[in-house]
Amino acid sequence: xxxxxxxxxxxxxxxxxxxxxxxxxxxxxxxxxxxxxxxxxxxxxxxxxxxxxxxxxxxxxxxxxxxxxxxxxxxxxxxxxxxxxxxxxxxxxxxxxxxxxxxxxxxxxxxxxxxxxxxxxxxxxxxxxxxxxxxxxxxxxxxxxxxxxxx
Numbered sequence: 001x002x003x004x005x006x007x008x009x010x011x012x013x014x015x016x017x018x019x020x021x022x023x024x025x026x027x028x029x030x031x032x033x034x035x036x037x038x039x040x041x042x043x044x045x046x047x048x049x050x051x052x053x054x055x056x057x058x059x060x061x062x063x064x065x066x067x068x069x070x071x072x073x074x075x076x077x078x079x080x081x082x083x084x085x086x087x088x089x090x091x092x093x094x095x096x097x098x099x100x101x102x103x104x105x106x107x108x109x110x111x112x113x114x115x116x117x118x119x120x121x122x123x124x125x126x127x128x129x130x131x132x133x134x135x136x137x138x139x140x141x142x143x144x145x146x147x148x149x150x151x
Contacts, residue, residue: 021142024107026083026098030068033083033138034096039130044089046124051086061094071099078102079109083141084134085116088123107142115145122148 044050062080066073081100084090100109119133136144 021107024101024104024142025140026100027069030095031083031098032095033134034091034093035084035131035134035138036089036091039089041089041123041130045087045120045130054086055092057092057097061092061097064094065097066099068094069099073099076102081109081112084138085112085120087116087120088133088137089130090134107145111145112141115141115149118148119144 039045057080063073065080066078071078078099078101080097082090082092083096083098086092090096100112102109115137119128119137122128123130123133136147
């Protein structure tokens, strides 16, 4: 009887696995992530103003991203986001871009921005290697969020 009760409790609890949040992650086929290789963080991403100089995504590329994901461009609902952010040495290549929602809950562009900023601070203070931060955000940015920021 107790085993049945425990089984019922486990089934009743909401499981929070990767499948539950996979809809908040980019399609790896379209967006595997694309880091710039060989960056020295002290000379690039940790220099104030780096992202303004590095940001170069054309409107035609943004349209292609929305087409790939079969999503209608709506500037108030989506941004064309860098999976590996510019702050972490990500490229402007289409393999690093995806339409990320501002409005989905609990995971959205605002949450990912918070993670990107945290990881950049960690890289620039030598708490984590740049390539590790790039890999973790590209593999599963939500898992990285939980690891470095929490639920």
